[in-house]
Amino acid sequence: MRLPRLQPRHLLTGLLLALVVSACPAKRRPMTREEVAAITFTRLERFESDQAFDNHMALVEDIQNSLSTGGGPVVGCGGDSGLDAPAPAPEEEPSITHNQEAGVDEGDIIKAVGDWFVVLRRGRLFTVRQTEGAMEPVGQVDSYAPGFTVASWYDEMLVYGRRIVVVGYNDTMRATELGLFRMDDAGVITHEGTYFMGSGDYYSSRNYASRLVGGDLILYLPSSVQVWAGKTTMPSTERWLSYNETTPWRPILSRTEVFKPVQTTLWPVLHTLVRCDLDAPEFTCAATALMAPRTRTFYVSRDAVYLWVNPDYESWTVEGERTDSKTPRDSVVYRLPLDGGEPGALRARGGPVDPFSFRQNEDGHLDALLVAPGQGDSMWGPEFARSDGRVALLRAPLDAFSPELTGLRAEDFTTLPGPLEGTLQNRFVGHHVLWGSGEAFDDSTTRGERAVWVTDVRAPLDVHRLSLGHTVTRLEPLGTGGALVVGENRAGLRLTSVALGEGGPELKGTLLREGATQGESRSHGFFFKPDGTGGGVMGLPLRYQGGTWSQLRYGSAEVSFVRVGPELELTTLGSLGASVETGDDACSKSCTDWYGNARPIFYRERVFALMGYELVEAHVTGGAVEESFRVSYLRSGR
DSSP states (O other), rough: OOOOOOOOTHHHHHHHHHHHSOOOOOOOOOOOOHHHHHHOSSSHHHHHHHHHHHHHHHHHHHHHHOOOOSSSOOOOSSOOOOOOOOOOOOOOOOOOOSSSSTEEOOOSSSSTTEEEEEEEETTTTEEEEETEEHHHHHHEEEEEETTOOOOOOOEEEEEEETEEEEEEEEOOOOEEEEEEEEEOSSEEEEEEEEEEEOOOOOSSSSSSSSSETTEEEEEEEEEOEEEEEEEEOOOEEEEEEEEEEEEOOSSSSSSGGGEOOEEEEEEEEEEEEEEEEESSSEEEEEEEEEOSOOOEEEEEEEEEEEEEEEEEEEEEEEESOSSSSSOOEEEEEEEEEEEEEOOEEESSSBBBSGGEEEETTTEEEEEEEEEOOOOOTSGGGGGOOOOOEEEEEEEEEGOOOTOOOOOOOOGGEEEEEEEEESSEEEEETTTEEEEEEEEEEEETTTOOOSSSEEEETTTTTEEEEEOSSSSSEEESSSSSEEEEEEEEEEEEEEEEEEEEEEEEEEEEEEEEETTTTEEEEEEGEEEEEEOOOSSSSEEEEEEESOOOTTHHHHHHHHHEEEOOOOOOOOEEEEEEEOSSSOOOTTTTOOOTTTTTTTTEEEEEEEEEETTTTTEEEEOOOOOOOEEEEEEEEETOOO
């Protein structure tokens, strides 16, 4: 079955930029302080009744109409800047996904399940069996329900035992799609059920919408609050029955499961967190939502979900306040415990760039690297984040999160230097945080500072600026004692290792790949396997041609492997190259790999590379990586 191609998501970026540079609307009257107080709450609490929720939304709508006859928010004009029981989960094996947090699995395009790889690509699931010294393609099934013809994007996949969960977004239905599948002992995948949950698009250039903590599937689903004929539409869910037939929509949460807004917003978003129990005999989910402005960043630790909501770009002003873009407004960071405890929140300033701006520290703090409030991690928001020469480190005590929205103290923040130009990259490694800048999304330039900043969060004022011969477009951990800085200069792709010892950070090894750029910008395109000596082997997809975001459509030319020595010296081991032709998939759902199509894989002491429709196995000798087997898992005639 061939399904229609969807409008590419990158067109939304053009629309966003057009809105940013467009002229602001005619001047509106400012909101009165009484109006602000009427729609902004001072304590984190749920709406006490359906009527209270509806009354709030009616008041918001009245204020909207009284300010202007125009429509929604104006960007850039104001503000700061049921199923069978699942099989028991097998004994845990090391994940092949480059997760940010140990014990928190993230949605990816390839997962290892015992002797099998499961691959999600372009609207289909594939299984490949790992036999001794070879690989055997076995299963191939559509990622959507049998006979379903309303096209979706399919982005992320998680595996729990033999249950496979595929996460996609259906633009026509305005819903996140969850496809549930099961793999049998022969590697054959069967469809179990499909559910749709009403939401806006969850896409982020750096984040992932799904997490798996134990048997709990966690989803972040944003949706605008809409009022039609005086009634508010709530996020709803429906279940696929057959072909294009589904059950009636029913609310996924009640109005009394929504927390009142503690930030002023005339165009509120329901930031909905869905938790599904994959151990339950039937597929069951529960949801809670925070009503807040739209600009958010989402992070999951092993015991909590964090949501940082920046003040938004809405066009309203308040009487008696300055109307320029420098008017300070509070951000709010929410903490929702995974044990079912009550959420807490803190008032803050600034905002994180992406999920890598966070780390829940073992010493009882949430650490976060912050810049001036921006677009959060929605869509391509992180790729427009700038530091303007200053960043701040927040160390928020976990016991400070409460329904009372305590304001953070000045001593909880440390102002730090940062790059003056280029897109910001940041990463926590051990007790250290690193940041720098480069233009990962623009191949025509190498804008960004040729330096990386490093500090120990336990002594944040001791900042080290390490000069580099390249910009910073990727930061990755090499264990807990080192980091990798990936960047570009006019010669090509540069890799530099940094030791993070007690004596201060120190540049170690460096490598140049002439004429190359990264074949994957997402975090999952990198993997490091430590060898117990302080070093190990790392892999990174590369390409040698193509323009902006070409990896979304054309993939990588190769996956390059590098040996990291005990002193973090870098030595190239060579590459596994992609074949020119691996078969035509007829663009079953989409020809765009929004979450990439290339991965280095280290599994059970074996080395693999995923490149498009190919899986390649290799063995690493003392000084080289050598191909031993290659297979295309796309069956002909499909």
